[in-house]
Amino acid sequence: MKKTEKNVRASRSSITRRGLMLGVAQAGIIGVLAMRMRKMQLEQADDYRLLAEGNSVKIRLIPPARGLIYDRNGVLLAGNEQNYRVTITREDAGDVDAVLADLRRLLPVSDDAAADVMTEIRRQPPHAPVTVADRLSWEEFSRVAVNAPALPGVSPEVGLSRNYPHGTDFAHVLGYVGPVSDYDLSQIENPDPLLRIPKFQIGKTGVEAKMEEVLRGRSGQRRVEVNSAGREMRELGRKEGEPGVNLQLTLDTRLQNFAHERLKGESAAAVVMDVTNGDILAITSVPSFDPNLFVRGISSTDYRSLMEDDHRPLADKSVQGLYPPGSTYKIVTALAALEAGVIGPEDTVRCPGYIEVGGRRFHCWKHSGHGRVNVIQSLEQSCDVFYYEVAQKVGIDKISAMAKRMGVGVRHDLPMSAVAEGVAPTKAWKQERYGKDWRIGDTINSSIGQGYVLASPLQLAVMVSRLASGKAVKPRLIRSMDGVEVPVPEPEPLGLEEAWLDHVRKGMIAVVNGAHGTAGKAKIVLSEWKMAGKTGTSQVRNISAAERARGVISNNQLPWNRRDHALFVCFAPADNPKYAVSLIVEHGSGGSTTAAPIARDILLFALNDGLPPLEAYPSSQRKAVQSRFDALDLVDPDTVGTGAKSRA
Amino acid sequence: MSYLESNLKTVPTGLRKVLYLNYPLIFLLTAVSCAGFLMLYSVAGGDMTTWAEPQMKRFAIGMLAMLVVGFTPIWFWRNTAGVAYFIALLLLVAVDLFGAIGMGAQRWLEVGPVRIQPSELMKIALVMLLAAYYDWLPVEKVSRPLWVLIPVVLILLPTFLVLEQPDLGTAVMLVLGGGFVMFAAGVSLWYFGTVIALVVALVFGVLESRGTNWQLLHDYQFKRIDTFLDPTEDPLGAGYNITQAQIALGSGGWAGRGFMQGTQSRLNFLPEKHTDFIFTTLAEEFGFVGAFGLLMLYAAIIGFSIYAALINKDRFSSLLTLGVAGTFFFFFAINMAMVMGLMPVVGVPLPLVSYGGTQMMILLSAFGLVQSANVHRPR
Structure with a gap:
């Protein structure tokens, strides 16, 4: 008992001592913890809060609605269509393969497309939605929406995508949009952050590309809270962006459609211009392509067939295509000669069918010769020797200067892709370009x-417009922006004497209406719409002396791509010009036979603002014209773009 | 004949025991657990059923267990300490042999629907056995080398088994908890000084062993040491947890962002937000006031326990109470130090607050032992 007492006392004092020591040590550690809390939560709270904000609050951009494009009458040319699509998010889906398999029971997704989707899902971060199917019909879309609860990670979404209701008719002038590429980004200094949104679409060619800045609009911003995986949890604030500017073009849908249809089957381009203000009413290049294919992502087979077509559907022949203008250029030479005074209005030149210069023989197209011709007759009959003679006296540099005044060999400022400069050669130009002296x-x-x-159809249209109006009209394509008219600057006078212009115009009237005119068959018989024009046939091959000796092979015996280009430029009404048309049919053989009748139809359509009346044609042609029109597949703009048809 | 046996007449019996429960401790434990329910409700995004409700049920069962253990005479626990230790040791071996794989480590044993963590059981069983050992050992023999070696072996045996799992956190807890009881029992300070010196030497050895073929720790454990030393070095990889935890904690400020308003935890930036890192959510949503308040609740639990130990003249009761309090202390101190960046992440939950069934039950049962010691104190 005593021992126990003693033991207990020893134990008690030991435990009390040690217990107190432990208590003090624990209190000390608790003190350290408290100090640490104080430091982090009170002293450094602001720093940490800043870090937390950056962690969880992100700025997301709201893509603006792209500006719409209308024609001069308010017909929609490029719109934004509601696009029903289905996306899948790896993070939410869990077993992606199983979910995709279930989804494919509801939607037609090909094996290839499914494989593409799987690759994309693996490439993207887990929270990024990947599009499985695009442009679904309402039925397909609602089928997915109804079954969405059974498909984790699958979300039916509605977005806007570009749509061109008139398809091929405006492909070259409007261009198309497509997703931003790395190349696009590298071309832009300081790119809009919008462009970094995956699959954001920007204009790739044509008006869509040239007016990109205007059409795109300004992005809005959303402040969102995101989780650690980057997924949005909720929206904290929103600032709406500004939609893009709506553009109204000078184009006329029905005229464009008519020109396009009328040229179908050819490899050709046509430009219709208002000579008073430079408005381009139609600018077409055939064959064409469907820009909607590019927006949706063109298949490689479609693309290959476009690339391999020898009629080059992707090339815009109207502004980008350069051709020897042939006899249409005689307008320039004639004006230069008249202004230089090397020939008077009534002076004549004798055409024996050829001239000999420096031991070389230059032939007129009419080997028997035209006899004595003045300026008007030389245009009417398209006598070559007349121009050979006067050009030598004027000199090439003055001809070139005249060409540039008339709009040939200068780059016109149009919001279209690859507008070509063309060539109005001078001595210096040849020296610089080829390092060779100019020869006579x-x-x-x-x-x-x-x-x-070399001239483009657009330049020839400008040339004719300037001749017809006597003013330096400039081509224009944008009529108004967001309803605000783009002012038309008063065109400067050409600075050419009216008498000379009138002389050349008379020559062009004679081409169509004169007794010996080269385009006599393309006459307009209604006197108030009298047409003036000029044919052109430009060689795409050299005719050697030996070949000439054997007899020149006629065009229709040649393979298509070696035949001559057929050109025709014209304006009407002859006494009060309103519209000018320039037209080229590649390898169309003859300006008078191939190009002139088509140009006349287009010009009449513009004048009549609708299908030309048969009374405008010589009575002998009316039957043929009627059947030609009946064969055309014209589209009424009022029925286009109203849902049902555009989707089909 | 121990002191207790000779004073059995003064020990309360029957229903009178209810009057001798340590009510301040019951109140404090309940308060801490309620803070836990609140936080579990919050990190589940305002949902009871995910974590809060199961935790409440376990708390209820745990409280019941505490009372049952508390009403059981303290000498019963003293006499069964060896059995408890032995059973816990067997279970640990069983886990090593066929335990379920969870979080990359074998920690759980599934018995029917119940999933138990023997390492949690061992923390208390070890304290019980050491308390019983020193109760049995005459005080003058406490510091004799042979009598020091025995408890050291008793501590290291389960520690190595736990390291095998591998569970560094529990291993540290076992060593600290065991050492705590030895210290309280009056083992000479020289031993502790020597062990601390050896540990320092060992830490250097371990760090030096890295990359050699006698590497003493797993790569992930080295990685944790690296991230502790510089969490910013790899903020999205291994240092992610600790960086995000500190951001959450620090951004709480004075009064916090408000209940359910913590952006870090709400948006899943926090790792293991319902278990080891739950303190960060509390600190983010209730700020310094909340975090310090919880720390003070814990401190009060320790304080009342030490007081109860010091006024108890029974050696086993005293040592057991101190041991339980020490283990509890290491739980929250290590957890808080870990999330506040004062020590490497070792995977120790915040006691009574972190989601976890075994932990909750074992801790409340352990405080049952403290209650038993209090109730059956000779007066």
Whole structure:
């Protein structure tokens, strides 16, 4: 008992001592913890709070609605269509393969497409939605929406995507949009952060590309709270962006459609211009392509067939295509000669069918010769020798200067892709370009629009418009922006004497209406719409002396791609010009036979603002014209873009 | 004949025991647990059923267990300490042999629907056995080398088994808890000084062993040491947990962002937000006031326990109470130090607050032992 007492006392004092020591040590550690809390939560709270904000609050951009594009009458040319699509998010789906398999029971997704989706899902972060199927019908879309609860991670979404209701008709002028590529980004200094949104679409060609800044609009911003995986949890604030500017073009849908249809089957381009203000009413290049295919992502087979077509559907022949203008260039040479005074209005030149310069023989197209011709007759009959002679006296540099005044060999400022500059050659130009001296033969070739001269259909249209109006009209495509008219600057006078212009116009009237006119068959018989024009046939091959000796092979015996280009430029009404048309049919053989009748139809359509009346044609042609019109597959703009048809 | 046996007449019996429960401790434990329910409700995004409700049920069962243990005479626990230790040891071996794989480590044993963590059981069984050992050992022999070696072996045996799982946190807890009881029992300070010196030497050895073929720790454990030393070095990888935890904690400020308003935890930036890192959510949503308040509740639990130990003249009761309090202390101190970046992440939950069944039951049962010691104190 005593021992126990003693033991207990020893134990008690030991435990009390040690217990107190432990208590003090624990209190000390608790003190350290408290100090640490104080430091982190009170002293450094602001720093940590800043870090937390950055952690969880992100700025997300709201893509603006792209500006719409209308024609001059308010017909929609490029719109934004509601696009029903289905996306899948790896993070939420869990077993992606199983969910995708279930989804494919509801939607037709090909094996290839499914494999693509799987690759994309693996490439993207887990929270990023990947599009499985696009452009679904309402039925398909609602089928997915109804079954969504059974499909984790699958979400039916509605977005906007670009749509071109008129398809091929405006493909070249409007261009198309497509997702931003790395190349696009590298081309832009300081790119809009919008462009970094995956699959954001920007204009790739045409008006869509040139007016990109205007059409795109300004992005809005959303402040969102995200989780550690980057997934949005809720929206904290929102600032709406500004939609893109709506553009109204100078184009006329029905005229464009008519020109397009009328040229179908050819490889051709046509430009219709208002000579008073430069408005481009139609600018077409055939064959064309469906820009909607590019927006949706064109299949490689479709793309290959476009690339391999020898009629080059992807090329815009109207502004980008350059051709020797042939005899249409005689308008320039004639004006240059008249202004230089090397020939008077009534002076004549004798055409024996050829001239000989420096031991070389230059032939007129009419080997028997035209006899004595003045300016008007030379245009009417398209006598080459007349121009060979006067050009030598004027000199190439003055002809070139005149061409540029008339709009040939200068780059016109149009919001379209790859607008070509063309060539109105000078001595210096040849020296610089080829390092060779200018030869007199070059002047002779240039005088009739061959040799080095190259012009686009747009430039020829400008040339005719300037001749017809006597003013330096400039082509324009944008009529109004968001309803605000783009002012048309008063065109400057050309600075050419009216008498000379009138002389050339008379020559062009004679081409169509004169007794010997090269385009006599393309006459308009209604006197108030009397047409003036000029044919052109430009060689795409050299005719050697040996070949000439054997007899020149006629065009229809040649393979298509070696035949001559057929050109025709015209304006009407002749006494009070309103519209000008320039037209080229690649390898169309003859300006008078192929190009002139088509140009006349287009010009009449513009004048009549609808299908030309048969009374405008010579009575002998009316039957043929009627059947030609009946064969056309014209589209009424009022029925386009109203849902049912555009989706089909 | 111990002091207790000779004073049995003064020990309360029957229903009178209810009057001698340590009510301040019951109140404090309940308060801490309620803070836990609140936080579990919050981290589940305002949902009871995910974590809060199961935790409440376990608390109810745990409280019941505490009372049952508390009403059981303290000498019963003293006499069965060896059995408890032995059973816990067997279970640990069983876990090593066929335990379920969870979080990359074998920690659980599934017995029917029940999933138990023998390592949690061992923390208390070890304290019980050591208390019984020193109760049995005459005081003058306490510091004799042979009598010091025995408890050291008793501590290291389960520690190595736990390290095998591997569970560094529990291993540390076992060593600290066991050492705590030895210290309280009056083992000479020289031993502790020597052990601390050896540990320092060992830490250097372990760090030096890295990359050699006698590497003493797993790569992930080295990684944790690295991230502790510089969490910013790899903020999205291994240092992610600790960086995000500190951001959450610090951004709480004085009064916090408000209940259910913590952005860090709400948005899943926090790792293991319902278990080891739950303190960060509390600190984020209730700020310094909440975090310090919880710390003070814990401190009060320790304080009342030490007081209860010091006024108890029975050696086993005293040592057991101190041991339980010490283990409890290491739980929250290590957890808080870990999430506040004062020590490496070792995987120790916040006691009574973190989600976890075994932990809750074992801790409340352990305080049952404290209650038993209090109730059956000779007066």
